[in-house]
Amino acid sequence: MNSIAAFALLLSYLLPYVSPKTFPLLSVLSLAVPILIVVNVVFLIYWVVLLNKKAILSLVVLVLGISHVTSLYKISGKSTEDTTDGISLLSFNVRSFNRFSWIDSKTIPQDISAFVRSESPDIFCAQEYYNNPDTDFSQYQYKFEDFNNDNGELALVVFSKYPIVNKGSLHFKKTANNIIFCDIAIQKDTLRIYNVHLQSHKISSNTNRISQEDSQKLLKRIQISFERQQEQVDELIEHMRQSPYRNIVMGDFNNSAYSYVYDKIVSEGLQDTFKEAGKGFGKTWEFDLFPVRIDFILVPEEYEVLEFKNIHQELSDHYPIFSRVQL
Structure with missing residues (x-):
């Protein structure tokens, strides 16, 4: 054995x-x-x-x-007492602000808004964003949102305290998943931020539901989604290589740090902020069997990672991740 x-x-x-x-x-x-x-x-x-x-x-x-x-698992983390140093980044799959009452709470939109205000990141990337009237992100002067599904309801969004000078979308076909980018002018530099939501496996976080599903159908669906993720990452890397600026990639990869797609992205001169400054299991998705880390903030290797934290608030089936980096 x-x-x-x-x-x-x-x-x-x-x-x-x-x-x-x-x-x-x-x-x-x-x-x-x-x-x-x-x-x-x-x-x-x-x-x-x-x-x-x-x-x-x-x-x-x-x-x-x-x-x-x-x-x-990381035994020890890293943080800085000076919270004004560098720029702060937040990535969070908000799961359409509990639109279909997955969580037994009526105040999830307000709670997420309050959470983002309390963390006050310079750049906030949201996945599965839904235009909910009860949310409030008015602290951000600059915003870019892109809807990539047929009904125009779920979006990828980048909120920024710094000017967005250019923006765009990779517009994946026949899927609600997508990648968008923003060129953001910070002080005397310009960065390209990619907000990523790769193809979903549509796996339930509840093990009882998984056990009830046909294993062959589940396996086939996962294989197909892995193949689509590879196609999406190939498009991302081609786009990154044409970028005139340094790239930061953050979001929901729907895959682990042991995967082909993760390695391909990191190989483009990026470092995983959790590996540099995180602590513990780094869990970002609620799953019954074991801690799962499928959400990432990747920054250029020459940047110093000052801080990283997983924030364990049950506001979605994902947990938000936060990092502070020195340009």
């Missing part, structure tokens, strides 16, 4: 380099990497602590994938 778990984790290290279109079934394994890491840690503890024996197999595999381990 230990050998099987170790081999599966070792195999998962190859996933960032394997195209979902080439091996879609193998790509699905990326969703199980957190479980594989935990299982191998349990085996390590079992051999060393309980049986007082050497646990070479799991130890070697975990050490080889130390970057995978730190993507799952």
Whole structure:
């Protein structure tokens, strides 16, 4: 059992380099990497602590994938006392402000508005945004929203305290998912902000609902969504390479830090702010089985990450993430 778990984790290290279109079934394994890491840690503890024996197999595999381990859990974080230093970034999938009463609360739009005011980020990227009359983001002078679904109800939005000098959308076809961008003038510099919402797997956070679903249909749907994510990220990277400015990518990737699409984006000279300054599991999506991190703030490698935090407020099925960086 230990050998099987170790081999599966070792195999998962190859996933960032394997195209979902080439091996879609193998790509699905990326969703199980957190479980594989935990299982191998349990085996390590079992051999060393309980049986007082050497646990070479799991130890070697975990050490080889130390970057995978730190993507799952960070022992210590980083923060700065000077909250005026650098620029602050917030990304949050607001799930249309609880439009269909997923959460038992009538004040979610007002609560999210109050939360954003309290954090007061310089740039706020929202996914699954819905024009709700009970929201108030009037503290932002600049805004760009883009609706990419047939009924024109859900949008990606960028709010900014700094002037937006250019904006646009990648306009993905036949999907409500999308990527938008804004060029924002900050002091003497201009940054390009990408707000990302990659193809959804449409997986419920409730394990009971997952168990009731046909496993073959679920697996096929996930394979197709992985392939579409690859196409969307290919478009994003082509667009990023034509950018005249430094790029910041943030949003809901609908995929983990162990995936092909995450690795492709990070490889464009970006760093994961959670890995640099985060703490704990970095959970960004509510899921019963294990902590899931599918929302990211990626900034240029030459920027100093001053702070990162996950904010565990139950205002959506996602948790907002916040980072402060020095340009």
